[in-house]
Structure formats: structure tokens, C-alpha cells
Amino acid sequence: MSEPPEEPIRYIDSTVYLPYDYVAGDLKAIYLRALKDKRILGSKCSKTGKVFVTPIPASPESFAPCNELVEVADTGVMTTFCVVNIPVIGRDLELPYVASSVALDGADISIFALIRNVKPEEARMGMRVRAVWKPDGERTGSHEDILYFEPTGEPDVPVERFLHRL
Amino acid sequence: MKRAVAVVGVGQTHHSSRRADKSMPGLIREAVDRALTDAGLQYEDIDAVVFGKAPDQLEGVMQPEQFLVGAVGAHLKPVVRVHTAGSVGASTALTAVTHVKSGLFNRVLAIAWEKQSEGNAMWALSPNMPFIAPLVAGAGGYFTPYIRAYIARTHAPGHIGPMIAANARDNAGRNEYAHLREPMTVEDVINSPMLWDPIRYLETCPSSDGAIALVLSNEELAKKGPRKPAWVLSGATFVEPMWVPGRDQVDPAAGRKCAKTVYEAAGVTDPWNQVDAVEMYVPFSWFEAMWLENLGFCEIGEGWKIVDRGEQKFGAHLPVNPSGGVLCTNPIGASGMLRVGEAALQVMGRAGAHQVDGAKLAVGHAYGGGAQYFSMWVVSSALN
Amino acid sequence: MSKLRNVAVVAYSQAPFVPCDVHHTSTEMLYPEIRKALAACGVEREAIDYQVAGSADYVDGRVFGFVAAVDVMGSWPPKQDLHLEMDAGFAAHYAWMRMQAGDCDTAMVCGYGKPGEGETNRVLNLQLDPYYQGAMGLDLASTAALQASAYMKRSGSTDRNLAEVAARNRAAGAKNPDALLKDVATADELMRTSWQVEPLRRGYLAPTGETAVCLLLAAEGKAEKMCRKPVWIQGVDQRAELQSLGARDLARSEGAALASAKALEMAGVKGAAEVDLLELSALTPAEEMILLDALGLPPLGNRGPVVNPSGGPLAGSAIMMNGLVRLGEVFRQLSGTAANSVKDARRAIAHAAQGHCLQQNLFWVLGSERRWS
Numbered sequence: 001m002s003e004p005p006e007e008p009i010r011y012i013d014s015t016v017y018l019p020y021d022y023v024a025g026d027l028k029a030i031y032l033r034a035l036k037d038k039r040i041l042g043s044k045c046s047k048t049g050k051v052f053v054t055p056i057p058a059s060p061e062s063f064a065p066c067n068e069l070v071e072v073a074d075t076g077v078m079t080t081f082c083v084v085n086i087p088v089i090g091r092d093l094e095l096p097y098v099a100s101s102v103a104l105d106g107a108d109i110s111i112f113a114l115i116r117n118v119k120p121e122e123a124r125m126g127m128r129v130r131a132v133w134k135p136d137g138e139r140t141g142s143h144e145d146i147l148y149f150e151p152t153g154e155p156d157v158p159v160e161r162f163l164h165r166l
Numbered sequence: 167m168k169r170a171v172a173v174v175g176v177g178q179t180h181h182s183s184r185r186a187d188k189s190m191p192g193l194i195r196e197a198v199d200r201a202l203t204d205a206g207l208q209y210e211d212i213d214a215v216v217f218g219k220a221p222d223q224l225e226g227v228m229q230p231e232q233f234l235v236g237a238v239g240a241h242l243k244p245v246v247r248v249h250t251a252g253s254v255g256a257s258t259a260l261t262a263v264t265h266v267k268s269g270l271f272n273r274v275l276a277i278a279w280e281k282q283s284e285g286n287a288m289w290a291l292s293p294n295m296p297f298i299a300p301l302v303a304g305a306g307g308y309f310t311p312y313i314r315a316y317i318a319r320t321h322a323p324g325h326i327g328p329m330i331a332a333n334a335r336d337n338a339g340r341n342e343y344a345h346l347r348e349p350m351t352v353e354d355v356i357n358s359p360m361l362w363d364p365i366r367y368l369e370t371c372p373s374s375d376g377a378i379a380l381v382l383s384n385e386e387l388a389k390k391g392p393r394k395p396a397w398v399l400s401g402a403t404f405v406e407p408m409w410v411p412g413r414d415q416v417d418p419a420a421g422r423k424c425a426k427t428v429y430e431a432a433g434v435t436d437p438w439n440q441v442d443a444v445e446m447y448v449p450f451s452w453f454e455a456m457w458l459e460n461l462g463f464c465e466i467g468e469g470w471k472i473v474d475r476g477e478q479k480f481g482a483h484l485p486v487n488p489s490g491g492v493l494c495t496n497p498i499g500a501s502g503m504l505r506v507g508e509a510a511l512q513v514m515g516r517a518g519a520h521q522v523d524g525a526k527l528a529v530g531h532a533y534g535g536g537a538q539y540f541s542m543w544v545v546s547s548a549l550n
Numbered sequence: 551m552s553k554l555r556n557v558a559v560v561a562y563s564q565a566p567f568v569p570c571d572v573h574h575t576s577t578e579m580l581y582p583e584i585r586k587a588l589a590a591c592g593v594e595r596e597a598i599d600y601q602v603a604g605s606a607d608y609v610d611g612r613v614f615g616f617v618a619a620v621d622v623m624g625s626w627p628p629k630q631d632l633h634l635e636m637d638a639g640f641a642a643h644y645a646w647m648r649m650q651a652g653d654c655d656t657a658m659v660c661g662y663g664k665p666g667e668g669e670t671n672r673v674l675n676l677q678l679d680p681y682y683q684g685a686m687g688l689d690l691a692s693t694a695a696l697q698a699s700a701y702m703k704r705s706g707s708t709d710r711n712l713a714e715v716a717a718r719n720r721a722a723g724a725k726n727p728d729a730l731l732k733d734v735a736t737a738d739e740l741m742r743t744s745w746q747v748e749p750l751r752r753g754y755l756a757p758t759g760e761t762a763v764c765l766l767l768a769a770e771g772k773a774e775k776m777c778r779k780p781v782w783i784q785g786v787d788q789r790a791e792l793q794s795l796g797a798r799d800l801a802r803s804e805g806a807a808l809a810s811a812k813a814l815e816m817a818g819v820k821g822a823a824e825v826d827l828l829e830l831s832a833l834t835p836a837e838e839m840i841l842l843d844a845l846g847l848p849p850l851g852n853r854g855p856v857v858n859p860s861g862g863p864l865a866g867s868a869i870m871m872n873g874l875v876r877l878g879e880v881f882r883q884l885s886g887t888a889a890n891s892v893k894d895a896r897r898a899i900a901h902a903a904q905g906h907c908l909q910q911n912l913f914w915v916l917g918s919e920r921r922w923s
Contacts, residue, residue, distance in 0.1 A: 010186070014680050016226045020611035020668045024297050025575040032297065050411050057578045060407030060621040063595050065581075080318075082310035083363035084303045088292045096363075099301045101311055108411035112301055120363070125318055143299045159318060165412040166315055168652050189681065221613035222635070226680065228608045229635060232905045233679035233793045242808055245790035245910060246644065249607070249635035251614050257632060261644070267651035269552070290613055405631040407621040420628035535617045539631075 027055050030069065036141040038133050042107050044068040050108040072106035074131035074146075077157045079103050079110055079166045083120040098123045101166055102149060110166065117150040125163075126156035170549055171266045172388035172395035173510040174273075174381050175205025181345040181376030181495045184283035190230060191237035194279055194377050198238050201275070201379035204516075206392040209239030212381070213271040218248040218258025218278040219499030220534075223290045225281055238277060250403065252305075252447065252534025254278065255378070255502025256541035257403040259530075262382045263543075272384050278503035279377030287373045287498075303362070306370055306450060308536060310362040312415045313452040317364065319416065320455075322470035324364070327451035328355035329473055331369040331493055334448070337480055338490025340520035345374045345495040355451075369451035369493070376497035378507050385549070394547065396510035396528075400431035401543035408536050415537040421460040424540040425531075429462065432544035434527070438463045442525035443485050443512045445505040447532040449492045454478070458486070461531060461542075480520065488512070488520040506530030506543050513547040554816075556920040557649045558773040558780030559885075561587040561766040562878035567730040567866050570666030571760050576610065579762035580662040581622040587658070587764040591776035595624035598766070599654035601631045602645050604638030606870050608673045609663040619662055630654070637661075639831070639873020639902025639912055642765060646783060649769050656772055661763040661871025670758045670869055677905060683795065690833070691755060693906040695747035697800040698836035702749060704801035705849065707839060709749065713737035715835035715851060716754050716864050723861020725890040728879075730759040730866025749836075756833040756867035763874050765881070770920065779885040784921035785817030788902075788912035795907060806844035806911040810899070817915035819897070822847050825915070826895040827856040827883055829876035831903040833863050840908065841901065855899075859883060859890045873902020873912060880916050 024032065027043065031054050034041045043055035043066035050059060053072055058065045081100035084093075098115040100123070115123060116132070129149040139145040177200025179185070185193055202208065215238055217231040227233075231247045234240075246265075248258040255278035262276035282290075292307070294300045301307070316322070332352045338344035350368060358368035388395040404427070406413065406420035413419070425437075434440050446461065448454045458469035463484065472478050478486040487493075489508040492501050509530035511517040517525075531542045563586040565571075565579045588595060601623050605616045616633045625631065634641050638661030645657035665673075671689045678684035678693075701707065717737040723729035740753035766776070773780040789805040789812075791798055798804065810822060822828070822845035832838035839849035842857065851857035858864075860879040863872050880900040882888035897917040904910040 012681060012685060014226060014685065016676065018608070018611070018668060018673060022296050022611065022667055023570070023572055023575060023664065025578050026573045027578065028297055028575070052409060052411075056409060056621065058581050058622055061410045061626050063624040063626075065585075080311040080315040082307065082314060082365075083360070084301075084307055085359065085363070086303050086306070086361050088288060088300075088303050093301075099303075099307060099311070109409050112299070114299065114301055125314070143297060146299075163315065163319055164414065166312070166415065221607050222676075223607060223613050226676070227684075228673065228676035229606065229905070230679075232677055232790075232909060233683075235790050235909075236792045236794065236797070240790055241792050242789050242805060244788045246640065247635045248632065249616065250631075250633050251617060261632065264644070264648055264651050264653065267653070268647045269554075270647065270650060293613060295612060402630060403632060404628045405620050405625055406628040407625045408617070409621055410626050423628045535614065535620075538617065538620060540628075 033141040035145040036139045053107040076102045076104035078127045079162045114148040116148040128152045128154040170385040171398045174383040175201045177201030178378040181374045185375040197377035197379040205381040212275045214244040215240040215275045216246045216262040218254040225284045253532040253539040253541040256532035260401040274382045276380045278500045280497035280499035281375045306362045326470045328352045330451040330454045334493040338494035344490040371449040371496040374497045378503045396513045396545040399544045400428040402427045403541040421540040425461045443522040444529040445508045502532030553922045556770040558782045559881040560768045560777035561590045562881045563587040565762040567761040576662040577622045583764040598658045600657040602641045603660040604641035605663045637873040638871040655769045657767045659765045661874045665869045691747045695750045697907040700801040712835040713740045719864035723865020729861040756863040781881045781884040785813040785915035787812035790910040803844045810913040813913040825897045827892045828899040830901045831872040876900045
């Protein structure tokens with residue numbers, strides 16, 4: 001029997017490798033396929049009529065099911081945002097970038113979106129933005145079909161209008 | 167008549183960016199041994215064990231309490247594992263309180279911990295799920311937009327965040343267990359790199375390894391000593407959904423409701439004047455101002471002014487985070503229990519150099535998820 | 551035994567059990583079951599004081615996986631809530647405990663997660679300590695095989711015995727519309743399946759599938775208004791053991807023996823033989839035999855109380871919610887709504903388990919009568 005090592009073993013390298021195949025679900029699949037046609041769909045609460053993007057099966061507010069899909073605009077307002085200056089493993093977004101909560105016209109909740117074609121220091125709450133899509137023929141029905149949002153150049157929405165509906 | 171419950175022992179590790187000197191069982195053992203010693207108890211005196219920690223992906227293990235049973239003397243005892251995101255440490259303590267309050271257990275050990283140096287915390291906190299654009303870069307990337315909204319609502323001056331951060335370090339200087347303890351000035355903070363505008367590097371919580379354990383006891387045994395206990399007057403864990411239209415993540419409804427619930431049950435009608443110390447979960451500087459409002463210590467829009475006037479500093483009217491808080495120590499799974507545990511230490515008179523003079527009533531608070539989970543308790547040096 | 555509050559199971563709803571639901575996410579599977587459970591009791595969401603769930607991030611394949619469920623549980627205005635990183639059966643135990651503490655009168659317990667998205671066998675390797683047992687690459691089948699081997703050596707049980715236990719469960723599952731596997735398999739057929747890890751054949755391993763469950767609990771005073779035949783919790787206890795496979799006698803379950811004895815004591819029941827049926831969260835025939843042995847019952851499950859009239863996990867295993875499914879199946883049996891009904895059943899045992907080799911066990915004793923007057 002050999003001698004124990006002089007230096008105690010202090011670390012074990014343990015790489016975890018687990019494969020997962022995620023199910024989008026029919027509801028999400030319909031939403032993703034509509035992106036190929038440059039359509040953004042939301043689900044509508046059967047009780048209050050409020051619209052949720054991306055579509056969800058039931059309203060968390062009313063507890064009622066959402067039984068209808070409706071289209072919302074691909075334009076909206078930057079309600080609040082931050083400028084990200086920190087890299088993350090596995091991502092190759094150029095830093096800094098503006099990540100914003102965007103209230104799409106027609107939707108009652110906001111999405112989180114990448115904003116481009118604006119200098120980070122010029123980004124503002126209230127900026128009107130529109131989606132920039134991948135060109136025809138290149139969209140596949142994935143969240144990447146929307147490349148980013150960019151300012152439309154329209155006048156800003158007064159901050160009071162959304163400061164309590166971010 | 168509901169049963170009374172008290173904290174009779176508190177033990178925590180020396181928190182640091184990497185506890186390379188201990189394995190996971192060793193780290194937890196450090197906290198548990200200290201808690202039991204503090205309570206004057208042996209492992210056999212514990213009737214049940216409640217564990218809490220945040221996502222297991224942080225360490226690359228699954229339900230690690232299963233291999234920790236032996237380390238905490240839980241063989242053939244009931245064991246529970248709580249996971250409520252960032253608030254977990256506090257909700258774990260409250261789960262242990264319920265165990266005692268049910269009358270089924272006399273003494274329960276609550277343990278919360280994280281050894282996140284063993285994995286990659288940034289990766290674990292930046293979900294890269296299919297079907298969704300991967301934009302959120304760490305917890306900061308999620309919360310900073312709401313800090314921006316707070317500043318827009320209140321027109322607070324930009325130095326408030328840095329003031330909070332510098333003050334937290336000042337507090338941590340009085341807490342031997344804290345991770346980050348070197349003092350820094352407001353200028354140091356302002357000059358540090360911007361991570362997610364408007365939050366800078368030195369206004370951000372660290373990534374820490376650490377554990378804390380509490381012993382919860384029924385009234386009869388708590389009164390036997392050896393320590394003066396911290397009586398848990400009230401506690402609650404509330405949650406709200408992510409996608410409620412118009413949900414306010416600057417002044418969350420679940421936080422407000424949680425505070426109201428625990429104050430009412432504890433007979434606190436004027437938090438600003440009745441509470442002697444509060445440990446609240448502040449992972450990014452500005453949340454201290456936001457939570458002063460959300461927890462009902464002041465009117466909406468006034469939180470930053472309390473900071474500006476220094477009324478939340480150690481020795482001032484209402485010391486906030488005398489331990490240094492999450493900004494100075496953040497083992498994610500433990501942080502919530504550090505808050506409620508530090509509140510208990512205050513009213514037990516055992517907070518050492520960061521003891522708030524004569525503290526009799528203290529509040530502990532934690533939150534998690536997308537500002538969804540809120541967990542709080544009110545502790546007192548007196549039972550009534 | 552001091553007097554406790556009488557609490558009953560008043561509703562149970564389970565989503566169709568399939569290998570992998572490619573049409574729905576876990577929360578989309580859960581929402582209809584919550585609505586159905588509430589409807590069965592004729593109450594609105596506001597009637598429920600407390601909500602608690604059990605699930606695991608690694609089964610969900612995402613961090614904070616449980617947070618999404620909050621949005622379908624009717625959590626607005628904000629609700630008092632808890633989530634355990636445990637089999638949902640343990641969440642039901644906690645809800646019961648809260649009622650004993652006087653902190654709620656009604657509770658909703660949920661189980662969800664889609665193990666079909668990942669490889670359960672590999673995922674559960676991560677439950678083992680990373681320094682030694684996990685590092686050896688032991689998966690669920692391997693550790694179960696170690697235990698089966700130890701049990702067979704001690705008891706003299708044979709391959710055929712295991713096959714018969716599995717076949718009995720499969721036959722019961724074939725009569726249960728909520729089972730995953732609805733086809734009968736004879737002992738001979740199962741003995742012809744190849745070894746997964748000897749002495750466990752493929753046919754002896756619980757097949758994993760996807761479902762979602764919602765169960766409602768209510769205290770005396772409310773339970774009677776919510777359910778025609780509430781099923782009363784008469785006793786409950788849970789115990790964990792050391793995980794280290796070499797540190798315990800795998801041929802027995804000391805924890806199951808202790809937890810069941812404590813639960814029966816609380817219920818004022820002399821022994822497990824006094825109940826009419828049991829629902830056990832056994833993932834292999836050997837586990838079932840070890841549990842029955844710990845309960846002092848015939849290990850083959852062919853005499854005495856009926857074992858797993860639902861078919862148990864061997865007819866379909868819902869990882870992280872098997873315990874809640876067992877509790878729900880007992881509810882169905884005692885409230886007269888089970889498909890594969892045990893005649894005149896008035897008292898039953900339900901069991902939840904966690905970890906490799908039955909490391910942690912929870913037992914309920916339930917009955918048609920209130921325990922405490």
C-alpha cells in the first residue's frame with residue numbers, strides 16, 4: 001500500500017453536464033411562429049381584457065384564463081432601463097448595451113428588450129422605440145427574429161404617464 | 167392563544183469570497199457549532215432541522231441537505247429544505263418558527279448557507295433559457311432599471327446610493343463576520359466602474375461563501391436560558407406574481423403587505439419611532455432608500471432624505487443594517503437569515519461592536535425573485 | 551399524545567400523466583388542476599389562506615424554476631406562500647403543520663415540474679455528495695440496485711419476487727386512468743427485460759413521466775363545507791437518515807420504521823396491519839418490500855392491506871411529487887372517488903420519500919373519522 005500524499009487533496013474539479021430539451025408549449029410556439037410574420041401576439045384575460053406579451057395561459061391578476069390571442073404593435077415606450085457594462089459567460093453582446101423595459105402599444109405588461117442605435121448616455125425613459133426585425137427570408141420563428149429596438153424619433157412620452165406602470 | 171417562539175442561539179461563519187479552508191459540510195458545521203454553543207445545547211437537544219439555500223446550481227449539487235444530514239446531527243430527525251430565492255434565509259427561519267409554534271417540536275435548528283465560490287454565480291444568476299432573449303446580466307441587470315425609476319419618481323440626488331454603500335462598509339467594520347470590511351468613502355464609490363448604470367461596482371453586493379444557524383425554542387425552554395432570548399413577536403412570508411399589469415417593483419405590494427402584517431401582529435404602530443434597529447435586504451445601494459419607504463418607516467419619496475440626513479447610520483435615529491448588510495456580505499442562501507439573525511442578536515444584546523445601544527425591538531427583512539418574495543420578522547427582548 | 555387540530559384532504563386534482571407533455575409548460579399543466587380542485591370544493595381562490603409547493607430546480611432545468619408557478623396560483627393580491635425544494639408531499643406536511651400552529655385554516659399544495667425535459671437518472675446523481683458518491687458516477691438505478699441487492703441477500707427474496715411485486719403494481723395501474731403505464735405486464739414478461747443494473751431489470755424501475763397536481767387541505771369547521779367526505783389526517787411524521795450508503799443498513803429502512811411508528815402512534819393505531827390500504831412512494835419493487843418490512847407487513851404486498859391500488863410509482867413516477875400523488879390517491883380511495891376502489895376502505899397510509907435508497911421518509915395515517923374530538 002503506497003504512502004498517502006504529503007499534501008492533502010483540497011479540491012475536486014467537477015464539471016456538471018446535464019442536457020435538457022425544453023418544451024415551449026403550444027402557446028409560446030404560436031407566439032414564436034408569429035414573429036416570423038413580424039407579428040407580436042399577446043394573450044387576453046377573459047375577465048379584464050388585459051393583454052399579456054409574451055402570451056400566458058391565465059392572468060396572474062384576475063386568476064381567470066386567457067382564452068384569446070391578440071396582436072400588439074411592434075412599437076412602444078422605454079419605461080425604464082439600465083446600461084449593462086458587465087460580461088456574462090456564453091454571451092457575446094457588445095458592451096455597453098442598453099437593456100430596457102418596453103411597454104408595447106396594446107400590451108398591459110412590458111417586455112425586456114435590447115435597445116440599439118442610441119448612445120447609452122442618450123437613452124431616456126419615455127423614448128418611443130420600434131422593433132428592428134431580421135430581413136424577410138431570414139426570420140425563423142424565434143426570439144432572435146427581433147434583433148433589437150431602436151428609437152423612432154417621435155417625441156418622448158411624458159414620464160408621469162408610465163412612471164407607475166413600468 | 168398562540169404559542170410563543172424565541173431565538174435562543176445564533177451562530178455564523180466568517181464570510182468571505184472563498185472559504186477554501188472548509189468543505190460544504192465543514193462550512194455549515196462552523197455555523198451550527200457556534201449556534202448550539204451559543205444556546206448552551208447539544209445536538210441531541212434539537213428536534214428537527216430546517217435548511218434553506220438558494221438555487222442548487224450555484225454549487226453544482228442538488229438538494230445538498232441530503233448529504234449534510236450527518237454534519238448537523240439530523241439522522242432520524244425530521245428535515246425540511248426551503249427555497250424561496252433571495253428571501254430564503256428569512257423564510258427558512260420562519261419555517262422553523264412554525265415548527266415550534268405548532269407545538270410538535272420544542273427546539274428546531276434553522277440553517278441557511280451558500281458556498282457559491284464552488285460554482286459560477288454570475289452564470290447561475292443570468293438565465294439563458296431558450297425562447298427568451300438573454301439580456302438579464304446577473305441580478306443587478308434585473309433590478310437596476312427599477313432603481314432608475316425610483317430616482318425618476320423622487321428626483322433624489324445621485325450621491326444617495328454611494329452614501330448608502332459607504333455607510334454599509336462603515337457598519338461592516340464593526341462586524342467581525344462580514345465579508346467586505348475595508349472602509350471606503352463616497353468618492354471611492356463614485357469613482358468605481360459603472361456596472362449597470364446607475365449602479366457602480368462598489369454599490370453592489372459581493373459574492374460570498376457563508377452560513378448562519380439559529381436555534382428556535384418554545385417558551386418554556388427559552389426561559390431556562392442561558393441566554394436572554396429574542397422573542398419572535400411576528401413573522402410572515404408573502405409572494406406576488408411577476409406579470410401583474412402595473413406591478414410596482416419600486417414599492418412592491420407584497421413587501422408593503424408583509425410589513426403591515428408583521429407590524430400589526432407585533433403591535434408596532436409607529437415603526438420609525440418604535441423600532442430600534444432594522445436589518446433589511448439591500449443588495450444594491452439604493453434599495454435601502456426604497457425599502458425604508460416600502461417597509462413603512464417613512465412616506466413615499468422620503469426614504470432618500472433619511473439617508474441624506476444620516477438618520478439611518480449607526481448611532482443615529484434608526485440604524486439600518488448595523489451588520490453591514492447584504493452590500494458587505496452576500497452568501498445568497500444565507501443572507502435572509504443573516505438579516506433576521508442579526509435582528510435577533512440586537513435584541514439579545516449580543517451584537518458585539520455593532521450592538522445598537524439598548525435595542526429592544528428589531529425588524530429583519532429579506533426579499534427575492536423579481537421583487538416577489540418578502541419575508542420578515544419582528545423580534546423583541548420582551549415577550550409582550 | 552396531546553390533542554391536535556383535525557385537518558382533512560378535501561380535494562385532489564392531477565393532470566393527465568404522460569411521458570412528456572410537448573404541448574404545455576409546467577405551469578400550463580398546473581393551472582387547470584388548481585381550478586379543478588377549487589371547483590370540486592365549490593370555492594373561489596380567496597377561500598384558500600395559504601399556498602405551498604414542492605419542486606426542484608434541477609428537475610425544472612432552470613434556476614428559480616418555482617417562481618413561474620406563482621403566476622398561476624392566484625397570488626394576487628399578494629399571498630402567504632412557501633416553496634420547498636422537496637417532493638411536494640413534504641409541502642403538504644408543512645401546510646398541515648401551519649394549521650397546527652393556528653396560522654391558516656385552508657391550504658393549497660401544488661406539485662409541478664417536467665422531468666421529461668431532462669435525464670432524471672443523471673440529474674439525481676447530483677443529490678449524492680460531490681466528494682465521493684457523486685464523483686463515482688452513481689445514478690439512481692445504481693444506488694437502488696445496491697439497496698435491492700442488500701435486501702435480497704438479507705431476506706432471501708428472488709428475482710421472481712421482485713417481478714411479482716412489479717407486476718402487481720402494473721396490474722393495478724392498468725385500472726387507474728391517472729397512471730402513466732396503462733398496460734398490464736406479467737411477472738414473466740418483466741423477468742425477460744434486460745438488466746439495468748443487476749439485480750434490477752428495466753421492468754423493475756419506475757418509469758418517469760410528467761404531470762401536475764393540486765391538493766387542498768382544510769381544518770375542521772371548513773373541511774365539511776368543502777367536501778362531502780373529507781379524508782382526515784390522523785397522524786403524520788417524517789425522518790431523514792444519513793445519505794452515505796455505507797453508513798446505514800440498506801437492507802432495512804430505519805427511518806421508515808421510525809416515521810411510520812410515530813405516525814401510527816399519533817393516530818392511535820396499533821400497527822400498519824390495521825389500515826385498509828397503503829400508497830407507497832417506492833421506485834423499485836425492492837423499495838416497496840423494504841417499506842412493507844419496516845411497517846411489519848408482508849413484503850410481497852399480496853396479503854393484508856392493499857398496497858398501491860393506484861399502481862404506485864412503478865406504474866408511473868412523478869419525480870418531486872410522488873408523495874403528493876400518493877396522498878391524493880388515498881384521498882380518492884377514502885372519499886369514494888378512486889377508479890380502482892378498495893371496498894369499504896376507512897383508513898389508509900400514504901408515504902412520501904426523497905433521496906437515494908429511501909433516505910428520507912414521510913408517513914401519513916388518514917381515515918374517514920376525525921382523530922381528535
